[in-house]
Amino acid sequence: MSEISGIDPGAAPDGPGCGDCEATGGWWFHLRRCAQCGHIGCCDSSPAQHATAHWKSSGHPLVQSFEPGEDWFWNYDTDELYESGPALAPPASHPADQPVPGPGDRVPQDWMRQLHR
Template sequence: MTSCTHRSAIHTVTPKTFGCEECLEIGQAWFHLRLCRTCGHVGCCDQSIGRHATAHFHETEHPIIEGYDPPEGWGWCFIDEIMVDLPDQTPQNGPIPRYY
């Protein structure tokens, strides 16, 4: 059985925005949100046009994201390509706009 080797990158974070940070800046719609559990960046999923959560991983190498709309309780490691059990769920700071 494969396990994630990047669990030390999972931190308690505060989401930086109420939606995908990059989509909000450019007025683009998103489908689902992902939260970086290293720094709190909020990006859109790979089903969204921008794929900003994956782009954030490639820019920063922060490996772990959390499903975040509403908090879904699952994690994903980009490096190991495996689901990750998170120690907690990140609460929402306020209403997250829906764009799908």
């Protein structure tokens, strides 16, 4: 994936977790980072699916995994997976000691039943 419209390598992540979940007291399974503006949202398996909501409201189609050790990108417009892409501004993931799912104090005991599949 060479130069792709919609990626700003200088846009830093806007936080270590899903800001929308933080604002509402929710929790997330995995995190996605908007490759254009740095917004961190929760994945489609998460109850609130904030990364997809960000794409729909902003028109920013490209996200990168915000999980440690993952650098793949997803394009919501085309449903395409890119195994890698340009390096984005650090950090490349949420803190390694941050639990998954998270945040730890808000994850319900039956969290697996609440995932979207």
